[in-house]
Amino acid sequence: MAKRVIDDVRMRGFAQRHTVQSALEWLDAQLEPLPAEAVPLRAAAARVLANSIVSDVDVPGFDRATMDGYAVVADSTEGAAAYSRLPLTVIGESMPGRPFDGSMMPGQAVRVMTGAPMPRCADAVLPAEWVDADDLGDAIISALSAVPPGKNVGKRGEDIVRGTTVLEAGRMLRPQDLGLLSSIGHGEVHVIRRPRVRLAVTGNELLPAGTQPHDFHIADANGPMLTALIERDGGIVDFCGPLRDDRDAILEALHAEADIVVVSGGSSVGVEDLAPTLVAEHGELAVHGIAMRPSSPTGLGRIGHRIVILLPGNPVSCLCAYDFFGGRAVRALGGRSKAWPYRSVRAKLNRKINSQIGRLDYARVKVENGSVEPLSIGGASVLSSATRADGFVIVGDDSEGFAAGTEVEVWLYA
Amino acid sequence: MAKRVIDDVRMRGFAQRHTVQSALEWLDAQLEPLPAEAVPLRAAAARVLANSIVSDVDVPGFDRATMDGYAVVADSTEGAAAYSRLPLTVIGESMPGRPFDGSMMPGQAVRVMTGAPMPRCADAVLPAEWVDADDLGDAIISALSAVPPGKNVGKRGEDIVRGTTVLEAGRMLRPQDLGLLSSIGHGEVHVIRRPRVRLAVTGNELLPAGTQPHDFHIADANGPMLTALIERDGGIVDFCGPLRDDRDAILEALHAEADIVVVSGGSSVGVEDLAPTLVAEHGELAVHGIAMRPSSPTGLGRIGHRIVILLPGNPVSCLCAYDFFGGRAVRALGGRSKAWPYRSVRAKLNRKINSQIGRLDYARVKVENGSVEPLSIGGASVLSSATRADGFVIVGDDSEGFAAGTEVEVWLYA
Numbered sequence: 137m138a139k140r141v142i143d144d145v146r147m148r149g150f151a152q153r154h155t156v157q158s159a160l161e162w163l164d165a166q167l168e169p170l171p172a173e174a175v176p177l178r179a180a181a182a183r184v185l186a187n188s189i190v191s192d193v194d195v196p197g198f199d200r201a202t203m204d205g206y207a208v209v210a211d212s213t214e215g216a217a218a219y220s221r222l223p224l225t226v227i228g229e230s231m232p233g234r235p236f237d238g239s240m241m242p243g244q245a246v247r248v249m250t251g252a253p254m255p256r257c258a259d260a261v262l263p264a265e266w267v268d269a270d271d272l273g274d275a276i277i278s279a280l281s282a283v284p285p286g287k288n289v290g291k292r293g294e295d296i297v298r299g300t301t302v303l304e305a306g307r308m309l310r311p312q313d314l315g316l317l318s319s320i321g322h323g324e325v326h327v328i329r330r331p332r333v334r335l336a337v338t339g340n341e342l343l344p345a346g347t348q349p350h351d352f353h354i355a356d357a358n359g360p361m362l363t364a365l366i367e368r369d370g371g372i373v374d375f376c377g378p379l380r381d382d383r384d385a386i387l388e389a390l391h392a393e394a395d396i397v398v399v400s401g402g403s404s405v406g407v408e409d410l411a412p413t414l415v416a417e418h419g420e421l422a423v424h425g426i427a428m429r430p431s432s433p434t435g436l437g438r439i440g441h442r443i444v445i446l447l448p449g450n451p452v453s454c455l456c457a458y459d460f461f462g463g464r465a466v467r468a469l470g471g472r473s474k475a476w477p478y479r480s481v482r483a484k485l486n487r488k489i490n491s492q493i494g495r496l497d498y499a500r501v502k503v504e505n506g507s508v509e510p511l512s513i514g515g516a517s518v519l520s521s522a523t524r525a526d527g528f529v530i531v532g533d534d535s536e537g538f539a540a541g542t543e544v545e546v547w548l549y550a
Numbered sequence: 551m552a553k554r555v556i557d558d559v560r561m562r563g564f565a566q567r568h569t570v571q572s573a574l575e576w577l578d579a580q581l582e583p584l585p586a587e588a589v590p591l592r593a594a595a596a597r598v599l600a601n602s603i604v605s606d607v608d609v610p611g612f613d614r615a616t617m618d619g620y621a622v623v624a625d626s627t628e629g630a631a632a633y634s635r636l637p638l639t640v641i642g643e644s645m646p647g648r649p650f651d652g653s654m655m656p657g658q659a660v661r662v663m664t665g666a667p668m669p670r671c672a673d674a675v676l677p678a679e680w681v682d683a684d685d686l687g688d689a690i691i692s693a694l695s696a697v698p699p700g701k702n703v704g705k706r707g708e709d710i711v712r713g714t715t716v717l718e719a720g721r722m723l724r725p726q727d728l729g730l731l732s733s734i735g736h737g738e739v740h741v742i743r744r745p746r747v748r749l750a751v752t753g754n755e756l757l758p759a760g761t762q763p764h765d766f767h768i769a770d771a772n773g774p775m776l777t778a779l780i781e782r783d784g785g786i787v788d789f790c791g792p793l794r795d796d797r798d799a800i801l802e803a804l805h806a807e808a809d810i811v812v813v814s815g816g817s818s819v820g821v822e823d824l825a826p827t828l829v830a831e832h833g834e835l836a837v838h839g840i841a842m843r844p845s846s847p848t849g850l851g852r853i854g855h856r857i858v859i860l861l862p863g864n865p866v867s868c869l870c871a872y873d874f875f876g877g878r879a880v881r882a883l884g885g886r887s888k889a890w891p892y893r894s895v896r897a898k899l900n901r902k903i904n905s906q907i908g909r910l911d912y913a914r915v916k917v918e919n920g921s922v923e924p925l926s927i928g929g930a931s932v933l934s935s936a937t938r939a940d941g942f943v944i945v946g947d948d949s950e951g952f953a954a955g956t957e958v959e960v961w962l963y964a
């Protein structure tokens with residue numbers, strides 16, 4: 137009897153809700169980027185640099201031809217023109233990786249390919265188009281134009297000068313950055329470690345993903361969705377299918393070897409909502425209940441070094457709470473920007489969106505012909521509202537909503 | 551002697567250049583999406599659906615509670631209010647996955663958790679907040695309010711009605727789509743196969759990525775860069791380090807088991823530019839030489855079923871030509887949009903960009919304080935210009951460039 141009363145009291149909802157702002161403040165205070173690890177360039181795309189990179193070589197390490205043609209001593213071509221052909225003696229060739237082994241004198245030419253090292257004493261390249269190579273025989277060519285010193289020559293260090301900081305710590309590595317790192321001799325790079333995320337999806341009603349739903353059971357939607365979200369945000373997911381609403385199973389997940397534990401389901405104040413109590417008992421439940429719709433039964437806390445994110449089981453609430461809190465934590469621990477990885481566009485609403493002062497709303501919308509249509513089916517359990525939607529509009533907790541015709545910012549899922 | 555003359559003639563440059571437009575037209579005519587393959591949901595994020603998905607189940611498959619509280623026969627709560635408490639007899643409970651096994655009568659209540667199946671004959675849920683559970687003893691509760699029929703009940707099929715097309719062919723799968731597919735019992739999904747891309751980076755001067763450059767050798771920048779680009783675009787890369795400028799090695803790469811062969815280096819008309827000749831001899835060299843800067847020595851062709859993309863060896867030219875042709879082919883074969891995966895912003899130039907009628911330019915720029923600064927070092931071999939840049943501006947071949955103050959579209963690398 138006593139227990140029933142307590143349960144019923146606990147079913148009454150949250151005594152008090154945190155604002156989204158205060159929940160984010162608590163969360164952000166926990167989000168130190170993880171330590172660095174060395175990875176080969178091959179695995180470094182989109183990883184975040186742990187330290188700035190200074191080149192200890194010049195790139196290129198030698199002067200080189202930037203066109204196909206003939207390396208020459210520039211001054212010795214003075215006066216050459218189509219009507220005043222200047223003969224040059226071809227004394228050899230320089231190819232990329234296979235330089236001409238000798239010095240040049242005025243009046244001489246060395247055949248070069250783009251990228252080839254410049255011969256000693258040569259200081260310009262006469263492009264192939266400015267030369268007539270077949271009127272004077274094998275070893276003699278005619279210059280049809282003069283070239284100034286330095287023309288068509290890439291100087292040593294023209295790309296990177298030794299000692300230059302080429303990439304700053306904190307940068308998310310782009311494909312061309314990997315090329316650059318390779319060009320200065322870096323085969324591996326120190327990047328922020330990816331956060332390990334234990335994903336625990338709880339619910340006695342849940343069948344593993346890929347199971348045909350039957351009787352009063354439903355197939356787990358949150359496991360596949362959260363796995364893809366966490367990986368998109370750079371996390372390494374540890375997920376083994378749904379758990380029962382069982383104290384020991386949840387407790388084990390909460391103590392997993394992980395940087396973040398994400399629990400989906402059982403996050404509210406009902407009798408089978410075990411996770412919040414367990415977090416409070418074994419660590420710190422800093423935030424529980426947030427003034428937002430959907431996702432109000434969201435919790436944030438810590439167990440030891442682990443950040444714990446308790447997400448509602450309803451799939452749309454789960455997605456919304458992940459977007460606000462889970463993704464932010466995963467990205468920030470991995471050194472990425474806390475900001476949403478979604479592109480936004482501004483467009484006008486063609487119907488009003490209602491909200492309430494004191495509550496933030498996450499409204500799924502379609503964008504059609506440049507205008508924004510709020511989806512009418514908005515239940516937190518209706519996942520198809522988030523697949524039919526093109527994105528979402530946020531109504532802040534200082535607003536009662538937006539009138540039709542208001543220009544709003546839409547965050548696009550794709 | 552005869553050979554030298556031919557080589558020298560061939561060094562003179564392209565007799566004629568294709569426009570970017572005509573090169574894209576040829577390429578687009580080759581770009582049929584690949585056949586489908588079945589993959590588990592776990593591997594389906596960001597893959598492209600090969601066929602539309604119709605649900606053959608209702609989701610949920612049963613009526614369920616959408617709040618914690620008491621399932622009731624709605625009509626029997628009529629008149630209940632805080633000043634007119636209505637006693638209800640609690641006859642059991644229904645939990646998610648663990649339904650109440652019986653029917654209900656007016657005046658009875660069954661305790662329910664969110665997501666629990668509704669008992670037979672119940673048609674509404676009285677939220678826990680509208681009930682006083684401890685004034686009348688264990689099995690009797692007091693309703694403090696009436697509820698209308700259907701209130702706080704999610705009807706069978708409210709998310710998805712059997713027979714509905716839930717996702718259309720061609721869609722790139724989002725995290726929530728994977729959740730939805732799981733909820734209708736799909737554990738795997740048919741998606742467009744990822745293109746296999748043989749990457750051949752050629753050059754006698756090249757050291758494998760991760761090697762400290764020395765003497766007249768340079769470390770391969772294009773291999774790591776292109777690998778990351780191709781993977782970003784959804785391709786599976788086959789790359790084993792740089793090849794020598796060797797007929798047999800290049801020929802073998804051109805006949806690799808692959809959907810696309812990307813060759814970097816040796817793509818021009820010089821004596822060591824073997825790839826274009828080999829493509830023409832063994833297949834079709836449809837495009838060679840394009841009126842663009844950088845990247846004019848770009849080639850497009852086919853060998854058997856393979857699409858062949860010949861990219862210049864200079865890293866910036868290589869990046870630009872990949873952006874225009876290589877990435878487009880990889881994305882389209884994998885069923886993705888041909889469009890650039892880059893976000894664009896519009897902003898004003900703070901310095902002019904010069905170009906020429908008849909040539910398209912790919913100008914690297916920085917975006918600082920909302921204005922666009924063209925990078926002054928623009929050599930095709932200066933890869934650091936593409937790492938210092940925030941993105942690029944395209945000057946079409948019908949334009950001589952943009953004056954300072956012109957608003958331009960900037961495609962952002964990050």
